[in-house]
Amino acid sequence: MNLNESKLWKEIHQQDECVRECLKYNLPILKEIAFNIKQRNIKNIIFAARGSSEHAAQVAKYVFEIYTDMFVNIAAPSITTCYQGHVNYQNALVVGISQSGGAQDVYQVMKKCVDDGICVSITNEPKCLMSTIGHYQLNNHCGIETSITAAKSYITQLTILIALAYQISENQELFNLLEQLPDIIKDSFQLENQVQNVIPFFRNSEHLLIFGRGLLYGLVQESELKIQETSYLDARCYSASDYQHGPIATSLSFVPTIFFIADKQTDKSIIQLHQRLKEEKNIFSLIISNKDNISELGDLSIKIPHQYDGLSAVFVCAIISQMFACLLSIARGYNPDSPIGVSKHTVTI
DSSP: OOGGGOHHHHHHTTHHHHHHHHHHHHHHHHHHHHHHHHHTTOOEEEEEEOHHHHHHHHHHHHHHHHHSSOEEEEOOTHHHHTSOOOOOOTTOEEEEEOSSSOOHHHHHHHHTTTTTSEEEEEESOSSSGGGGSSSEEEEOOSOOOOSSSOSHHHHHHHHHHHHHHHHHHOOHHHHHHHHHHHHHHHHHGGGHHHHHHHGGGTTTOSEEEEEEOTHHHHHHHHHHHHHHHHHOOEEEEEETTGGGTTGGGGOOTTSOEEEEEOOTTTHHHHHHHHHHHHHHHOOOEEEEESOHHHHTTSSEEEEOOTTOOTHHHHHHHHHHHHHHHHHHHHHTTOOTTSOTTOOTTOOOO
16 A cells, blocks of 8 residues: 555644644633532543543543642443442542444443533534533534544544643643644644655564553553554553563563653653663663653654653654554554454444
8 A cells, every 4th residue: 555545644644734723613612611620619520431531531541640639540330230229429520432433332421411511512513412411512523534444533632621621720731732722733743754764664573562651651551552453463552660560580581672761750660660670681762752761762753742741642653653553564464454353333331
């Protein structure tokens, strides 16, 4: 497949404008939601989502608990749909997130909140199951995703969640990020050549380990999924801290690794893990970092602009992950737009 024929590749490069449109249409509604949350003194958030949508929620958990005084939980929908659990969402904010808006299990979690809390849906399709319930319906405004592999919907879901955290916290750092976000994403496209250059080293791999921590752990979960579904490769992600509590025993010298190290709050622990695996297992590593001295520790590196650290680096690294997955898929002879067995409208109950 030719790269220029890939729908995923085209949609990756639309995301700066997608974010701009997403914020334009959603900020007024998010302001109203934030006002309602404050009026009711709601302190608990439950995110209900699957796949890439859940990965956006995993990053958002960090954002809300860092910048607001709210506690976040990621729902396990089967508690409602399979076990008929008695969870009480009274005085909670429940946010259902789904690209298609057809997630039956997420919808059932939302139903438990309608009478007693604030219920919000985030979808990319205005007329869908999830938009028929709740108090507020948010739309990604990123246009139709023609590739089954989600790019635009993930980035805009994450954008909406961060914008809600800003409206609640009124934090200047989050405001600055949202103002700069289209440009941050556009800058990320300039890293294409660096991503292209590392692909040959992974083309014939059947296994891959990916590491991050904190904000970037939420991101590596999405990186894992993108690589798995486009390249049929056994990619596995770990928090750099969790990996040392047992899984480290499975590390092998012939399994390549990717380390995302671009968050000054967590860099040290990931560097220490990388050093240990180098010394004990002689691993082969690609390091993605915003710091030259860290990038030089790896066998390969992708250097991102120094100013992008922490939450801003999440967006840069998301674009890198999407490009990496698309390029690797094509290099391995696959079609990144139509993963085998994957549907745009996956429904679980």
